[in-house]
Amino acid sequence: MNSTVVWMIVGMAVVTYIPRMLPFLVFKGKELPPFIQGVLKNVPFAVLGALIFPSILLIQEGNLMFGVVGTASAFAIAFLGANVMIVVIGAISVLSLYSLFLM
Numbered sequence: 001m002n003s004t005v006v007w008m009i010v011g012m013a014v015v016t017y018i019p020r021m022l023p024f025l026v027f028k029g030k031e032l033p034p035f036i037q038g039v040l041k042n043v044p045f046a047v048l049g050a051l052i053f054p055s056i057l058l059i060q061e062g063n064l065m066f067g068v069v070g071t072a073s074a075f076a077i078a079f080l081g082a083n084v085m086i087v088v089i090g091a092i093s094v095l096s097l098y099s100l101f102l103m
Contacts, residue, residue: 070095 060066073094077087
């Protein structure tokens with residue numbers, strides 16, 4: 001392997017590791033205020049929503065209803081209390097039936 005590639009991999013590892021390590025060093029032994037803890041607990045949900053929402057609108061070019069039907073079915077199945085795998089399989093099944101019969 002070329003030495004440039006090795007140094008590039010080492011550099012990427014370092015710049016990836018530093019932001020993950022710094023919070024542990026800075027906040028070691030300290031407790032964050034409850035408000036900040038509440039905000040940080042909701043960050044994964046906000047990021048997931050920001051990543052998924054554009055895909056809902058653009059899942060099938062020219063057919064917005066395809067994404068809406070898939071999203072509505074996933075929400076409905078999740079609201080019933082199913083686990084994530086059942087929600088995914090259910091939404092795929094609904095979209096398969098939708099594309100088979102209504103498209």
